[in-house]
Amino acid sequence: MNDKTDLPGCPGELLRQGRRVAGQDPVKRDQILDGAHRVFTRLGFDASSMNDITREANVSKGTIYVYFANKEELFETLMERERQRIFSDSEMALTGQGTIAERLMRYGTLIVRLVCSDVVIRAHRVILGVGERMPEMAARFYERGPQKGKQALALFMKAEVEAGNLVIDDVEFAAHQFSDLCMAAIFRPRLFGYMANEPTTAEIERSVGGAVAMFMAYYAPRPGAGAA
Amino acid sequence: MNDKTDLPGCPGELLRQGRRVAGQDPVKRDQILDGAHRVFTRLGFDASSMNDITREANVSKGTIYVYFANKEELFETLMERERQRIFSDSEMALTGQGTIAERLMRYGTLIVRLVCSDVVIRAHRVILGVGERMPEMAARFYERGPQKGKQALALFMKAEVEAGNLVIDDVEFAAHQFSDLCMAAIFRPRLFGYMANEPTTAEIERSVGGAVAMFMAYYAPRPGAGAA
Amino acid sequence: MNDKTDLPGCPGELLRQGRRVAGQDPVKRDQILDGAHRVFTRLGFDASSMNDITREANVSKGTIYVYFANKEELFETLMERERQRIFSDSEMALTGQGTIAERLMRYGTLIVRLVCSDVVIRAHRVILGVGERMPEMAARFYERGPQKGKQALALFMKAEVEAGNLVIDDVEFAAHQFSDLCMAAIFRPRLFGYMANEPTTAEIERSVGGAVAMFMAYYAPRPGAGAA
Amino acid sequence: MNDKTDLPGCPGELLRQGRRVAGQDPVKRDQILDGAHRVFTRLGFDASSMNDITREANVSKGTIYVYFANKEELFETLMERERQRIFSDSEMALTGQGTIAERLMRYGTLIVRLVCSDVVIRAHRVILGVGERMPEMAARFYERGPQKGKQALALFMKAEVEAGNLVIDDVEFAAHQFSDLCMAAIFRPRLFGYMANEPTTAEIERSVGGAVAMFMAYYAPRPGAGAA
DNA sequence: CATGAATGAGCTTTCATTCAT
DNA sequence: CATGAATGAAAGCTCATTCAT
Numbered sequence: 020m021n022d023k024t025d026l027p028g029c030p031g032e033l034l035r036q037g038r039r040v041a042g043q044d045p046v047k048r049d050q051i052l053d054g055a056h057r058v059f060t061r062l063g064f065d066a067s068s069m070n071d072i073t074r075e076a077n078v079s080k081g082t083i084y085v086y087f088a089n090k091e092e093l094f095e096t097l098m099e100r101e102r103q104r105i106f107s108d109s110e111m112a113l114t115g116q117g118t119i120a121e122r123l124m125r126y127g128t129l130i131v132r133l134v135c136s137d138v139v140i141r142a143h144r145v146i147l148g149v150g151e152r153m154p155e156m157a158a159r160f161y162e163r164g165p166q167k168g169k170q171a172l173a174l175f176m177k178a179e180v181e182a183g184n185l186v187i188d189d190v191e192f193a194a195h196q197f198s199d200l201c202m203a204a205i206f207r208p209r210l211f212g213y214m215a216n217e218p219t220t221a222e223i224e225r226s227v228g229g230a231v232a233m234f235m236a237y238y239a240p241r242p243g244a245g246a247a
Numbered sequence: 248m249n250d251k252t253d254l255p256g257c258p259g260e261l262l263r264q265g266r267r268v269a270g271q272d273p274v275k276r277d278q279i280l281d282g283a284h285r286v287f288t289r290l291g292f293d294a295s296s297m298n299d300i301t302r303e304a305n306v307s308k309g310t311i312y313v314y315f316a317n318k319e320e321l322f323e324t325l326m327e328r329e330r331q332r333i334f335s336d337s338e339m340a341l342t343g344q345g346t347i348a349e350r351l352m353r354y355g356t357l358i359v360r361l362v363c364s365d366v367v368i369r370a371h372r373v374i375l376g377v378g379e380r381m382p383e384m385a386a387r388f389y390e391r392g393p394q395k396g397k398q399a400l401a402l403f404m405k406a407e408v409e410a411g412n413l414v415i416d417d418v419e420f421a422a423h424q425f426s427d428l429c430m431a432a433i434f435r436p437r438l439f440g441y442m443a444n445e446p447t448t449a450e451i452e453r454s455v456g457g458a459v460a461m462f463m464a465y466y467a468p469r470p471g472a473g474a475a
Numbered sequence: 476m477n478d479k480t481d482l483p484g485c486p487g488e489l490l491r492q493g494r495r496v497a498g499q500d501p502v503k504r505d506q507i508l509d510g511a512h513r514v515f516t517r518l519g520f521d522a523s524s525m526n527d528i529t530r531e532a533n534v535s536k537g538t539i540y541v542y543f544a545n546k547e548e549l550f551e552t553l554m555e556r557e558r559q560r561i562f563s564d565s566e567m568a569l570t571g572q573g574t575i576a577e578r579l580m581r582y583g584t585l586i587v588r589l590v591c592s593d594v595v596i597r598a599h600r601v602i603l604g605v606g607e608r609m610p611e612m613a614a615r616f617y618e619r620g621p622q623k624g625k626q627a628l629a630l631f632m633k634a635e636v637e638a639g640n641l642v643i644d645d646v647e648f649a650a651h652q653f654s655d656l657c658m659a660a661i662f663r664p665r666l667f668g669y670m671a672n673e674p675t676t677a678e679i680e681r682s683v684g685g686a687v688a689m690f691m692a693y694y695a696p697r698p699g700a701g702a703a
Numbered sequence: 704m705n706d707k708t709d710l711p712g713c714p715g716e717l718l719r720q721g722r723r724v725a726g727q728d729p730v731k732r733d734q735i736l737d738g739a740h741r742v743f744t745r746l747g748f749d750a751s752s753m754n755d756i757t758r759e760a761n762v763s764k765g766t767i768y769v770y771f772a773n774k775e776e777l778f779e780t781l782m783e784r785e786r787q788r789i790f791s792d793s794e795m796a797l798t799g800q801g802t803i804a805e806r807l808m809r810y811g812t813l814i815v816r817l818v819c820s821d822v823v824i825r826a827h828r829v830i831l832g833v834g835e836r837m838p839e840m841a842a843r844f845y846e847r848g849p850q851k852g853k854q855a856l857a858l859f860m861k862a863e864v865e866a867g868n869l870v871i872d873d874v875e876f877a878a879h880q881f882s883d884l885c886m887a888a889i890f891r892p893r894l895f896g897y898m899a900n901e902p903t904t905a906e907i908e909r910s911v912g913g914a915v916a917m918f919m920a921y922y923a924p925r926p927g928a929g930a931a
Numbered sequence: 932c933a934t935g936a937a938t939g940a941g942c943t944t945t946c947a948t949t950c951a952t
Numbered sequence: 953c954a955t956g957a958a959t960g961a962a963a964g965c966t967c968a969t970t971c972a973t
Contacts, residue, residue, distance in 0.1 A: 043932095063376055065293030068967055079934045080969085090968065141379065147438060148291055148376020151369065154440045161439035195432035196457065204423035210375060211389035212382045229424065237461045272957080297943060307959045312944065500953095519832055521749030524946055535955045536948085546947065597835065603894060604747055604832020607825065610896045617895035651888035652913065660879035666831060667845035668838045685880065693917045728936080753964060763938045765966080774964065 048086050051076045055097050060141040064094055064149045094149075095156055101142050105133065106164040110171035119179055119239070120231050126175075127201035127227035130168060135202060135209045135218055143210060169194045186240045193238060200230035276314050279304045283325050288369040292322055292377045322377075323384055329370050333361065334392040338399030347407055347467070348459050354403075355429035355455035358396060363430060363437045363446055371438060397422045414468045421466060428458035504542050507532045511553050516597040520550055520605045550605075551612055557598050561589065562620040566627035575640055575695070576687050578631075583657035583683035586624060591658060591665045591674055599666060625650045642696045649694060656686035732770050735760045739781050744825035748778055748833045778833075779840055785826050789817065790848040794855035803868055803923070804915050806859070811885035811911035814852060819886060819893045819902055827894060853878045870924045877922060884914035 054076025058067045069090060073080050087093035112126040133139060150157035172194040179185040187193045199206075205226055208214035218226070282304025286295045297318060301308050315321035340354040361367060378385035400422040407413040415421045427434075433454055436442035446454070510532025514523045525546060529536050543549035568582040589595060606613035628650040635641040643649045655662075661682055664670035674682070738760025742751045753774055757764050771777035796810040817823060834841035856878040863869040871877045883890075889910055892898035902910070 061379060063291075063293065063379060065291065066380065069969080070967070073935090080936095081934055081971085082932080084969070085932070144375045144378045147372045150372045150438075150440050151289060151291060152294065157439045158441045161436060161441040165435060165439075166441065192432055192454075192457065196428060196461065199427045199431040199435070200424060203427040204420055207393060207427075208389060210378075211385045211393075212378050213386045213389040213394065226420075229420065233424065233461060233465045236465045275957090296941080298941090301960095308943090309945080309960070310958055313957065318943070517835060519749065519835060521747065522836065525948080526946075529956090536957095537950085537955055538953080540948070541953070600831045600834050603828045606828045606894075606896050607745060607747060608750065613895045614897045617892060617897040621891060621895075622897065648888055648910075648913065652884060652917065655883045655887040655891070656880060659883040660876055663849060663883070664845060666834075667841045667849075668834050669842045669845040669850065682876075685876065689880065689917060689921045693920045731936090752962080754962085757939095764964090765939070766937055768965065769936065 043086060047078065047082065051078055051083055051086055051093070052097050052100060054078070055093055056101065059094060059097065059145055060138070063145055064090075091153070095153070098142070098146055098156060098160060102160050102164045105139055105142070106168055109133065109168040110175075113171060113175045119184055120235055122175070123197065123231045123234065124227055126172065127197070127230055128223055130198065131202045131205060131218065131223045131227055134165070135205050137217055140209050165198075169198055172197065183240075185238050187238050193234075197230060197234050200233060201227045203230070271314060275306065275310070279306055279311055279314055279321070280325050280328060282306070283321055284329070287322060287325065287373050288366070291373055292318075319381075323381070326370070326374060326384060326388060330388050330392045333367055333370065334396055337361065337396040341399060341403045347412055348463055350403070351425065351459045351462065352455055354400065355425070355458055356451055358426065359430045359433060359446065359451050359455060362393070363433050365445055368437050393426075397426055400425065411468075413466050415466050421462075425458060425462050428461060429455045431458065499542060503534065503538065507534055507539055507542055507549070508553050508556055510534070511549055512557065515550060515553065515601055516594070519601055520546075547609070551609070554598070554602055554612060554616060558616050558620045561595055561598070562624055565589065565624040569627060569631045575635055576691055579653065579687050579690065580683055582628065582631075583653070583686055584679055586654065587658045587661060587674065587679050587683060590621070591661050593673055596665050621654075625654055628653065639696075641694050643694050649690075653686060653690050656689060657683045659686070727770060731762065731766070735762055735767055735770055735777070736781050736784060738762070739777055740785070743778060743781065743829050744822070747829055748774075775837070779837070782826070782830060782840060782844060786844050786848045789823050789826070790852055793817065793852040797855060797859045803863055804919055807881065807915045807918065808911055810856065810859075811881070811914055812907055814882065815886045815889060815902065815907050815911055818849070819889050821901055824893050849882075853882055856881065867924075869922050871922050877918075881914060881918050884917060885911045887914070 051072070054074075055067075055072045058071045058075050061067075062071070069080060069083065072093075073083060076083070083093065087096060109126070109130055112129045113122055115122065115125070117125070146157050146160050169191070173190040176185060176187055176190040176193055180187050180190065203226060205214065205218050205222070209218075279300070282302075283295075283300045286299045286303050289295075290299070297308060297311065300321075301311065304311070311321065315324060337354070337358055340357045341350055343350065343353070345353070374385050374388050397419070401418040404413060404415055404418040404421055408415050408418065431454060433442065433446050433450065437446075507528070510530075511523075511528045514527045514531050517523075518527070525536060525539065528549075529539065532539070539549065543552060565582070565586055568585045569578055571578065571581070573581070602613050602616050625647070629646040632641060632643055632646040632649055636643050636646065659682060661670065661674050661678065665674075735756070738758075739751075739756045742755045742759050745751075746755070753764060753767060756777075757767065760767070767777065771780060793810070793814055796813045797806055799806065799809070801809070830841050830844050853875070857874040860869060860871055860874040860877055864871050864874065887910060889898065889902050889906065893902075
């Protein structure tokens with residue numbers, strides 16, 4: 020997954036050749052992004068001032084503008100980085116040992132813990148908050164984030180269907196169903212802050228357990244019973 | 248000095264009797280809220296200026312401040328109004344004729360069409376965008392909006408469980424499951440703008456149909472087969 | 476002292492003829508001035524809003540503009556009224572029984588108590604605060620207020636000089652000297668708020684007593700000693 | 704968010720060491736104060752807008768807010784500076800050669816010329832104009848300004864009393880008396896703008912001369928005559 | 932390169948004044 | 953006449969961005 024070629028923070032090939040980039044310090048760049056992350060997730064895009072970021076990142080104003088053309092580019096770069104961090108290894112859970120149910124359980128547990136974590140929920144809110152004004156960015160976040168995880172899940176399902184272990188007509192749709200079922204009573208309450216704390220392991224287990232049970236009841240062929 | 252309503256002899260008790268302030272024009276008030284709605288959903292809270300609203304609502308700056316103490320109060324009032332508008336009659340769908348599946352189908356169709364509509368999705372984004380800074384407002388929106396609908400659904404399920412038509416251990420949880428299943432492949436893509444248009448009737452039917460099928464397969468007792 | 480002919484609040488002859496004045500209610504007019512007085516002395520001219528006055532006077536905005544053309548005219552009218560109230564009867568103290576010293580004592584006591592009272596000190600501050608922008612008004616306030624009192628005092632002195640009881644070259648100057656001596660340690664501290672409370676009778680007595688003693692020591696001819 | 708100095712890495716301790724804020728330009732600071740002085744003394748506190756000051760000081764709006772947190776702080780800083788400038792060396796006049804009368808004459812001349820100068824009278828008006836709303840500031844101005852001068856005078860008198868050259872019971876009171884006597888016919892008319900121009904040398908000489916004469920007549924022991 | 936002082940457009944909010952009722 | 957809702961210019965203040973050092 021070579022996402023790097025169209026990072027918003029690196030607008031075009033010029034950057035990798037011209038003198039602006041020469042000598043840029045990736046450590047300082049990350050330092051800025053780290054500060055920006057704290058500020059943006061706390062205040063949202065508009066309410067965050069470049070001064071806030073400057074203070075939080077412990078760099079000067081001018082320095083930020085060396086690394087990022089403007090506030091929006093800084094924001095987009097940051098969100099790109101966050102997306103990559105968040106959704107980097109969700110598919111891992113599907114590989115490995117165990118029954119289908121066990122592997123689904125592992126996968127569901129991982130994504131619920133991940134997606135409903137404080138940091139990810141906050142990132143969601145920030146992105147959604149500017150979704151109307153930066154539509155491609157929000158769409159891209161979804162496409163390369165959650166959507167990607169579901170594709171991996173769909174591929175897994177497709178393999179199991181072909182192996183005769185599952186009976187699913189539309190695996191992409193089923194992947195969506197399973198994912199959303201896993202966080203059924205969690206994701207939206209978390210997003211709105213109605214559920215203040217990260218879900219406990221017990222809560223996650225129960226939710227994902229319910230999802231797996233329901234999913235298997237419907238999609239796993241039982242002797243003498245068709246599903247879809 | 249702090250003189251929002253511009254009423255000199257406004258004795259306080261009168262204010263809280265009928266309309267909010269004696270002599271205020273509810274039509275103009277709604278006119279302001281309508282303008283504010285257009286602006287806020289387009290730009291989000293912070294990026295919307297009072298001037299934008301002034302222009303969109305076709306009232307003067309001062310007039311807005313006669314009806315609303317400040318930008319935040321205007322926003323909160325608006326969001327309250329939107330919430331009430333949106334989630335006023337979702338439970339209707341559950342009453343009326345038909346089998347359980349038919350009624351669930353009706354309910355699911357209604358909430359998906361509603362919650363995933365452009366206007367509601369935009370309202371969600373706006374609220375989520377300020378969720379970090381106005382946490383109670385976002386939480387209240389969820390509690391009195393989506394949460395309420397789910398409670399009605401849970402009550403319906405409880406009745407059917409008691410009638411022996413469904414076998415459900417935790418109806419609240421099951422209500423969440425059903426709701427989220429209904430919009431499985433729709434809500435999140437819509438929220439992020441990945442799915443640009445409102446779902447078609449066909450898409451909704453398919454999604455809700457899948458949810459009903461899965462739900463019934465798991466929670467409706469079949470002769471000789473236990474569920475939970 | 477027919478001051479009424481050039482009251483700022485009665486701009487010209489038109490008012491006394493045209494329909495604007497016909498039917499104006501002097502009670503309501505005073506009601507407005509009373510409210511304005513409370514507000515202006517509390518906040519100063521600029522920081523007082525017409526709404527504040529409206530609230531304090533318990534009249535509507537429009538009503539104020541029936542009686543006064545604008546904020547400035549209201550202010551000037553008020554200050555004119557206050558001046559007349561304050562400095563109406565200071566000369567009384569000089570007439571009546573008693574030695575020169577006794578009468579000076581009476582006069583001094585009266586003006587110190589008056590001029591250093593809370594209400595007059597506040598009026599002073601308000602007028603001085605706008606003195607740069609409404610110079611004629613402030614000057615007129617002084618001319619027809621304090622200055623007038625001093626003229627009465629000078630006349631008294633002149634009479635006593637002619638009677639051979641005092642030896643004074645320039646009575647106007649001596650009147651100033653006596654007046655300022657009376658409030659020597661009081662007026663300026665009061666004006667700046669350094670002396671928070673109105674002077675007590677004892678303080679006044681002492682201050683005026685000192686003034687009289689000093690004045691008499693210098694200006695009253697003693698056998699075998701010339702003064703000025 | 705609240706970011707007056709625009710310094711990101713401004714660690715707090717540095718701020719209170721030398722100049723107020725590391726890197727701030729004292730020349731520009733004075734430039735702002737000079738402009739503010741012109742505007743404030745012309746219009747008073749409330750009627751002076753930050754834009755006026757901006758224009759008069761020839762700096763941008765933002766720059767003012769780098770040096771001063773808000774309008775009030777700018778004003779207070781300015782008044783503090785003016786106070787120090789005005790009342791820095793009034794006591795000098797008392798030291799040096801000459802008889803008591805000569806030294807009093809010198810002192811009186813100096814303070815009258817100073818206190819009744821255009822610039823000081825204007826400063827008085829501005830301060831008094833906000834005295835009701837910033838009482839401590841006005842009181843402090845008096846305490847550290849005029850009051851201080853009088854204390855020096857009182858000390859001088861005390862020394863002369865102890866040397867047997869004067870007979871004064873309460874030197875502080877006498878100092879007030881002498882001071883106010885010096886500007887008897889000048890200070891108040893000036894304050895109200897009734898005396899439009901700064902007093903001439905002749906006027907001052909006469910006024911102070913009268914004060915010295917009166918003061919000495921009362922407080923200087925003459926052979927065979929007691930005073931108080 | 933890094934810095935942060937300077938800019939000025941633009942923000943939210945206030946208020947003297949008007950005028951339809 | 954009295955009322956007070958409406959107006960819109962102007963207030964204090966912020967902040968993304970630039971640029972001399």
